[in-house]
Amino acid sequence: MGFLMDGLEAEDYDRAYSDRDLLRRILRYFWPKRWAMLLVALMIVLGSAAQAAVPLMISSGIDRIVAGGSIWALVGGILLAGALGWAFSFVRQWFNAKATGDVVLSLREDAFDAVLERDMSFYDENPSGRVVSRVTSDTDDFANVVGLSMDLLSQVLVVGFVTALLFTRSVPLALLTLVIAPVVILCALQFRRIARTTTRRAQRSMSRVNANLNETMGGIAVAKNFRQEQRVYDEFRPINEQSYAVSLRQGFVFSSIFPLLFLIAGLAEVGLVLAGGRSVLDGGLSAGDWYLFLQAIAFFWFPLTSIAAFWSQFQQGLAAAERVFALIDAPPRVVQTDALPVGRLAGRIEFSDVSFGYSAEVPVLQDFSLTIEAGQTVALVGHTGAGKSTLSKLITRFYEFQDGTLLIDGRDIRTLDLSAYRRQIGAVPQLPFLFSGTVADNIRYPRPEATDDEVLEAAIGVGGGDWIEALPDGLATDVGEHGRSLSMGQRQLVALARLLIQNPAIVVLDEATASVDPLTEAQIQEGLDTVLAGRTSIVIAHRLSTIEHVDRIIVLDHGRIVEQGDHATLLARGGRYCEVYNTYFRHQSPNYRPGTGFVTVN
Numbered sequence: 001m002g003f004l005m006d007g008l009e010a011e012d013y014d015r016a017y018s019d020r021d022l023l024r025r026i027l028r029y030f031w032p033k034r035w036a037m038l039l040v041a042l043m044i045v046l047g048s049a050a051q052a053a054v055p056l057m058i059s060s061g062i063d064r065i066v067a068g069g070s071i072w073a074l075v076g077g078i079l080l081a082g083a084l085g086w087a088f089s090f091v092r093q094w095f096n097a098k099a100t101g102d103v104v105l106s107l108r109e110d111a112f113d114a115v116l117e118r119d120m121s122f123y124d125e126n127p128s129g130r131v132v133s134r135v136t137s138d139t140d141d142f143a144n145v146v147g148l149s150m151d152l153l154s155q156v157l158v159v160g161f162v163t164a165l166l167f168t169r170s171v172p173l174a175l176l177t178l179v180i181a182p183v184v185i186l187c188a189l190q191f192r193r194i195a196r197t198t199t200r201r202a203q204r205s206m207s208r209v210n211a212n213l214n215e216t217m218g219g220i221a222v223a224k225n226f227r228q229e230q231r232v233y234d235e236f237r238p239i240n241e242q243s244y245a246v247s248l249r250q251g252f253v254f255s256s257i258f259p260l261l262f263l264i265a266g267l268a269e270v271g272l273v274l275a276g277g278r279s280v281l282d283g284g285l286s287a288g289d290w291y292l293f294l295q296a297i298a299f300f301w302f303p304l305t306s307i308a309a310f311w312s313q314f315q316q317g318l319a320a321a322e323r324v325f326a327l328i329d330a331p332p333r334v335v336q337t338d339a340l341p342v343g344r345l346a347g348r349i350e351f352s353d354v355s356f357g358y359s360a361e362v363p364v365l366q367d368f369s370l371t372i373e374a375g376q377t378v379a380l381v382g383h384t385g386a387g388k389s390t391l392s393k394l395i396t397r398f399y400e401f402q403d404g405t406l407l408i409d410g411r412d413i414r415t416l417d418l419s420a421y422r423r424q425i426g427a428v429p430q431l432p433f434l435f436s437g438t439v440a441d442n443i444r445y446p447r448p449e450a451t452d453d454e455v456l457e458a459a460i461g462v463g464g465g466d467w468i469e470a471l472p473d474g475l476a477t478d479v480g481e482h483g484r485s486l487s488m489g490q491r492q493l494v495a496l497a498r499l500l501i502q503n504p505a506i507v508v509l510d511e512a513t514a515s516v517d518p519l520t521e522a523q524i525q526e527g528l529d530t531v532l533a534g535r536t537s538i539v540i541a542h543r544l545s546t547i548e549h550v551d552r553i554i555v556l557d558h559g560r561i562v563e564q565g566d567h568a569t570l571l572a573r574g575g576r577y578c579e580v581y582n583t584y585f586r587h588q589s590p591n592y593r594p595g596t597g598f599v600t601v602n
């Protein structure tokens with residue numbers, strides 16, 4: 001079991017819904033489609049009646065032929081029943097496909113909406129491929145189940161009609177047909193539980209394959225750069241093999257039920273042939289009635305055995321619905337206690353005894369206090385893992401802190417209208433993400449209604465706009481997927497122009513570490529001066545020119561402030577800042593020669 005179960009545990013947010021809750025939830029999605037579904041139900045009843053009429057007509061036709069009657073009435077009747085059956089089935093399929101399609105559309109919209117609503121911590125904990133799997137293949141599985149349910153309903157109705165007819169012809173034979181039904185139903189119910197478990201496992205293993213593929217595609221450049229294709233393949237292979245093994249097991253479980261059901265059906269058929277044949281010979285039953293009984297077995301057993309096949313798919317659909325609902329219902333970690341209007345922020349930020357950890361066991365910040373005055377530019381420096389990005393993630397409210405308070409302009413961040421608050425936070429990651437489209441589209445991203453003139457003004461506001469001339473089509477240049485057609489420096493300039501369009505009160509900027517040519521560097525520096533002016537800015541600093549000019553440098557170590565002040569004061573002090581300076585900034589000085597520029601650490 002070890003290999004089969006590796007990595008197939010439920011996600012943290014998974015939950016098991018009771019069948020009742022699940023069905024109620026599914027029905028809620030179908031409620032707006034109730035008239036279409038009612039029409040589908042009517043067509044199922046009429047179609048089933050047309051189907052059931054055929055053996056009945058043949059049965060009485062046989063008796064009439066035996067008695068020397070004409071065959072043409074029978075032929076005409078069968079043709080008419082066939083034509084009507086086709087018409088009913090057509091209308092049914094059409095409306096069913098439309099209603100199911102609409103339900104899947106809204107389910108997928110809800111799932112996608114939920115994906116957008118999730119906190120950043122959700123994306124840290126759940127690989128994106130697995131989430132994608134829920135929005136795509138799970139909603140499809142759910143759709144299949146609806147189509148299957150309709151087929152089954154129609155078969156069950158045919159059985160109902162045929163059974164009612166059987167009772168009018170011969171009660172003992174009808175009872176014999178029915179007596180084995182509970183046995184089959186019991187088998188199918190038992191099978192239900194096993195089917196659901198194996199199906200869940202199969203879906204999880206599939207989403208694991210998706211997650212792995214997603215990560216591989218995302219990091220393909222790194223893998224190729226380090227010639228790690230074999231390793232990527234080696235990682236993929238066991239995951240793929242596991243998916244194969246789990247699907248195989250699922251197939252085995254599903255196929256094992258059929259031989260058992262067919263055995264029971266076969267025994268029943270033997271009994272009916274024997275009992276019915278004797279009755280015909282004794283003259284107690286007509287040849288036509290006997291034919292009707294033999295047909296009835298086929299009609300009767302077909303839906304019962306297909307319940308078992310259906311069960312597997314039905315379970316797959318229910319498990320899929322469960323996974324989609326779990327995604328929709330995943331509780332948010334970031335919880336606002338109120339949604340007070342924000343107004344234009346001045347940008348004063350005050351951490352007061354804040355404690356935070358990505359997981360409960362590993363605290364990153366403990367009783368952390370820091371005040372950043374409105375309009376101040378603060379640089380965060382420190383060794384890797386010191387907690388610089390963590391601070392910015394709390395300010396952007398991507399993560400929920402466990403203790404203490406975080407005040408923005410003196411107001412508890414938890415009481416603010418989160419969307420309005422985030423609109424005034426300009427966050428620039430180290431590698432700015434650009435969406436497919438033109439440079440202008442990307443600059444306009446925070447405010448789609450911005451005019452072309454505003455976009456141009458923002459672009460010119462960053463470094464005088466010379467960089468636009470270097471682009472092949474100016475602002476109309478296509479940036480390619482993730483901005484791959486632009487250089488790193490150009491992407492940063494676009495991100496800065498985007499900030500100008502957004503006009504945030506607080507800027508949280510993770511400076512890029514990638515070095516760019518001196519001209520672009522100068523443009524970025526000029527752009528930064530424009531963008532940060534008049535706003536509270538928290539810069540995770542990687543460039544010497546930034547730390548030399550900010551109002552205050554905060555040196556972090558293991559989630560604590562170990563030193564703060566301006567560049568000159570801190571350098572003169574010879575403390576922890578000097579260590580950080582020697583490690584990260586010293587070599588960026590224009591006068592740098594290898595092995596020189598160290599400041600003395602006391």
Ligand SMILES: Nc1ncnc2c1ncn2[C@@H]1O[C@H](COP(=O)(O)OP(=O)(O)OP(=O)(O)O)[C@@H](O)[C@H]1O
Nearest residue numbers: 124358359364382383384385386387388389390391
């Ligand atoms: N998403 C996450 N889940 C769990 N732990 C995390 C996560 N992000 C950061 N950490 C941990 O929190 C601590 C602080 O990380 P943080 O990213 O704030 O450091 P940093 O100072 O920004 O480092 P760097 O300069 O390398 O970006 C580290 O120990 C890190 O391992």
